[in-house]
Amino acid sequence: MKLGSYWLLVLKVRLDDGFKLYQKVQVLMLEIKNLHVEVDGKKILKGIDMHVRAGEVHAIMGPNGSGKSTLSHVLSGRPGYEITQGSVVYKGKDLLAMSTEEKACEGVFLAFQYPVEIPGVNNAYFLRESLNAIRRHRQQPEVDAMDFMALMKEKLEIIAIKKDLMRRGVNEGFSGGEKKRNEIFQMAMLEPYLAILDETDSGLDIDALKAVAHGVNQLRQPDRSMIMVTHYQRLLDYIIPDVVHVLADGKIQLSGDKDLAKELESRGYDWVSAA
Amino acid sequence: MKEQYQQYFDQHGQQDMWRKEALVSFGSLGIPDTSQEDWRYTDFRVLKRHVFPVAMQKKSIDLNQFCLPSCDATRLVFVDGFFKPELSDDLPVGLQVVPSVFQDTDHLRDGIEALNVALCTAALDVVLSASVEKAIHCLFISASPDVGNYTQSRLVLAEGVHAEVVDMHIGMPNVRSFVNHQSHVKLGRNAVLQHYSLQYLQNKALYRHLMTVTQQEKSQFFSHAIGLGAAMARTDIVVELQGEEASCTLNGLYLTQSRQHMDYHTTVHHRVPNCESHEYYKGILMDRSRAVFNGKVVVHPYAQKTEAHQQNRNLLLSKKSEIDTKPELEIYADDVSCSHGATVGQIDDNQLFYLRSRGLSEEQAKKILTFSFAAELLNHMTDPVLQEHARQRLLQILPGDELSSELQEMS
Numbered sequence: 001m002k003l004g005s006y007w008l009l010v011l012k013v014r015l016d017d018g019f020k021l022y023q024k025v026q027v028l029m030l031e032i033k034n035l036h037v038e039v040d041g042k043k044i045l046k047g048i049d050m051h052v053r054a055g056e057v058h059a060i061m062g063p064n065g066s067g068k069s070t071l072s073h074v075l076s077g078r079p080g081y082e083i084t085q086g087s088v089v090y091k092g093k094d095l096l097a098m099s100t101e102e103k104a105c106e107g108v109f110l111a112f113q114y115p116v117e118i119p120g121v122n123n124a125y126f127l128r129e130s131l132n133a134i135r136r137h138r139q140q141p142e143v144d145a146m147d148f149m150a151l152m153k154e155k156l157e158i159i160a161i162k163k164d165l166m167r168r169g170v171n172e173g174f175s176g177g178e179k180k181r182n183e184i185f186q187m188a189m190l191e192p193y194l195a196i197l198d199e200t201d202s203g204l205d206i207d208a209l210k211a212v213a214h215g216v217n218q219l220r221q222p223d224r225s226m227i228m229v230t231h232y233q234r235l236l237d238y239i240i241p242d243v244v245h246v247l248a249d250g251k252i253q254l255s256g257d258k259d260l261a262k263e264l265e266s267r268g269y270d271w272v273s274a275a
Numbered sequence: 276m277k278e279q280y281q282q283y284f285d286q287h288g289q290q291d292m293w294r295k296e297a298l299v300s301f302g303s304l305g306i307p308d309t310s311q312e313d314w315r316y317t318d319f320r321v322l323k324r325h326v327f328p329v330a331m332q333k334k335s336i337d338l339n340q341f342c343l344p345s346c347d348a349t350r351l352v353f354v355d356g357f358f359k360p361e362l363s364d365d366l367p368v369g370l371q372v373v374p375s376v377f378q379d380t381d382h383l384r385d386g387i388e389a390l391n392v393a394l395c396t397a398a399l400d401v402v403l404s405a406s407v408e409k410a411i412h413c414l415f416i417s418a419s420p421d422v423g424n425y426t427q428s429r430l431v432l433a434e435g436v437h438a439e440v441v442d443m444h445i446g447m448p449n450v451r452s453f454v455n456h457q458s459h460v461k462l463g464r465n466a467v468l469q470h471y472s473l474q475y476l477q478n479k480a481l482y483r484h485l486m487t488v489t490q491q492e493k494s495q496f497f498s499h500a501i502g503l504g505a506a507m508a509r510t511d512i513v514v515e516l517q518g519e520e521a522s523c524t525l526n527g528l529y530l531t532q533s534r535q536h537m538d539y540h541t542t543v544h545h546r547v548p549n550c551e552s553h554e555y556y557k558g559i560l561m562d563r564s565r566a567v568f569n570g571k572v573v574v575h576p577y578a579q580k581t582e583a584h585q586q587n588r589n590l591l592l593s594k595k596s597e598i599d600t601k602p603e604l605e606i607y608a609d610d611v612s613c614s615h616g617a618t619v620g621q622i623d624d625n626q627l628f629y630l631r632s633r634g635l636s637e638e639q640a641k642k643i644l645t646f647s648f649a650a651e652l653l654n655h656m657t658d659p660v661l662q663e664h665a666r667q668r669l670l671q672i673l674p675g676d677e678l679s680s681e682l683q684e685m686s
Contacts, residue, residue, distance in 0.1 A: 137634070
C-alpha cells in the first residue's frame with residue numbers, strides 16, 4: 001500500500017511534467033498565415049506561413065532580396081510596407097493592427113540591423129522611459145531610479161557591455177559591435193516575449209559575434225521566442241535554432257532543423273531554388 | 276505717430292536736449308519697414324498703429340507669482356520700465372540706476388532705437404573696476420497693458436574684471452506691451468563677461484533688444500540668448516573686436532509656437548588680427564510660427580589670423596512654420612579661418628521609429644528628440660541654476676506628457 005502510493009505519486013509528477021511540456025509546445029506565440037506584402041507596388045512576400053511556439057528559436061535564412069528583411073520590418077511595424085493579404089497573430093491578437101509602440105508594450109522587440117544613433121538622448125534615461133512605458137501598459141508600477149540602476153547592473157553583466165556606454169547618447173559613437181550588443185542589452189532590460197533579431201551578425205567580427213550570441217543564449221527561456229533573420233550560417237553555430245526556414249523569392253521554400261542550415265551552407269542557396 | 280509721442284513729451288516736461296533730438300530722429304527715421312534689407316522678414320508695423328507711452332501708474336508686483344530661478348545673485352527689479360528699489364537688493368559698489376546712459380543721437384540705427392533714447396525711464400549703469408562675486412540679475416517685468424518699457428543698461432568692465440550679468444524679461448499674461456531695451460558693453464583688457472539674455476515674455480508682448488559690445492585685448496565675451504516668448508521679438512547684437520586675441524562666443528536658442536515671430540540679427544566685426552568668434556544658434560519652430568536668423572561676420576582688412584565660425588541649426592516641427600536663415604561672411608583679409616553654415620530639418624523618421632519600437636508613444640518620442648536638439652545649447656550655459664530654469668521652461672512649452680526628472684541629470 002505504501003509502495004503503491006509512492007508509484008502513484010511518481011506517475012502523477014511524470015504526468016504533470018508531461019502536461020506542462022505539452023502545454024508549452026502548444027502555446028503559439030506567433031502565427032503568420034499567407035502573408036503577402038508589397039513595397040511600391042512590387043510584390044516582395046508572396047504567401048508566408050509560419051508558426052512560432054513559446055520558447056522556440058527560429059532562424060530565417062535566405063539570399064539577398066529574398067524578403068528576409070521585409071518580413072522582420074513588417075513584423076516590427078516599420079512604415080512603407082503594404083500588406084495585401086494574410087494575417088499575423090501574436091499571442092492571440094492581430095499584430096498588424098497594432099502601432100509600433102503597442103507592439104513593444106505587448107512584448108515584441110526588434111533588434112535592429114542598423115541601430116540608430118540619437119545624440120543628446122542619454123542611453124540609460126531612454127531605456128528607463130521605455131521600460132516604464134511598457135510597465136505602465138502592463139499596469140505594473142514604474143521602476144524608480146534606484147531599482148533601475150540595480151536592474152541595469154544585473155543585465156550589464158549578462159551581456160558584458162561597458163557601463164560607461166550607458167552614460168552616452170543612444171548609440172552615439174558606438175562601434176558596430178557595441179551597437180549590436182546594446183540591442184541585446186535593451187532586449188535583456190525590456191524582457192520581451194517575442195524578439196526579432198534582424199541580421200544581428202552582420203558587420204561583426206568573430207569575437208563580437210560570440211559575445212552577442214552568448215548574450216542571446218542567456219536570454220532564451222520557455223516563455224520567450226526568437227526569430228533570427230540572417231544571411232549566414234555562422235550565427236547559427238553559436239545560437240542553435242529549433243527551426244530553420246529558408247526564404248527565397250518571397251516564400252518559405254524549406255523548413256527543417258539546425259542541420260538544414262549546415263546543408264545550405266555547403267550547397268548554397270541555388271540548391272533551394274532548384275529544389 | 277511722432278506727434279503722439281511729442282504730446283507725451285510736452286506733458287512731462289522732458290527737457291533733456293538729447294531726448295528732444297532723439298525724438299526728432301524718430302520722426303525722420305520712422306519705424307523700420309520690410310523694404311529695408313535688415314528688416315526684410317520682420318514687420319514691426321504694429322508700432323506704427325499703436326502708441327506705447329511710458330507707464331503712468333506705478334504698479335505693485337508680487338514677485339512670487341513668477342517662477343524665478345533661485346540664484347545667489349544681486350537682483351534688480353524693473354517694473355514697466357521703472358526701477359523698484361523695494362523689490363531689489365542693495366546696489367553694490369559700481370552699480371547705479373540712472374534715468375539714461377545712452378545719449379548719443381548721432382548714430383541711431385532705426386526709429387525703435389531713437390524711441391528708446393528719447394523715452395528711457397531707467398538705466399542700469401555698471402562700472403566695475405574689480406570682479407564682483409555675485410552675478411547681477413536684472414529682472415524686467417512688463418506688467419501693464421499698452422505701455423512701453425524703455426530701459427537701458429551699460430556694462431563697463433575694467434581690465435581683468437570678471438562678471439556675470441543676466442537680463443531676464445518676463446511679463447503678465449495677455450498684456451500687450453512693448454519692451455524696448457538696449458544694452459552696451461565695454462570690455463577692457465582681459466575682462467570676461469558672461470551675459471544672459473533670457474526673453475521669457477508672455478504671448479502678446481512686443482520685444483526689441485539692441486546690444487552693442489566692444490572688446491579690448493584678450494577680453495572674452497560670452498552671450499547666451501534664450502528666446503521663448505513674446506508675440507514678436509527682435510534682437511540685434513553687434514560685437515566689435517578691437518583688441519588682439521579677444522574672443523566672443525554667441526550662443527542662442529529660440530523656440531517659437533502658435534504665430535510667434537522671432538528675429539536674431541548678429542554682427543561681429545573683426546577689426547584687428549588674432550581674434551576669435553564662435554556663434555551657434557539653434558531654433559525649434561512649431562505651429563505657424565516664424566523665425567529669422569541673420570548672422571554676419573565682417574573680417575576687416577589687416578585682421579589676419581582671424582578665426583570665425585558660425586552655425587545656425589533649425590528644427591521645423593510643423594509644415595506651416597518658417598525659418599529665414601542667412602549666414603553672411605564678408606572677408607577682406609587673406610589669412611583667416613572662417614566657416615559658416617545653416618541647416619533646416621525635421622524630426623528624423625529613423626530616430627522616431629527607433630524610440631517607438633522601444634515602447635515610447637509618438638508624442639513622447641518627439642518630445643525627447645526635440646528636447647535633445649535643444650539640450651546641446653542649454654548645456655553651454657555656464658550658470659547651472661539658469662540652465663535648469665531654462666530647461667524647465669522649455670519642457671513646459673513642448674507638447675506631450677511630463678518627462679521623468681532624470682532627464683536633466685542624465686542628459
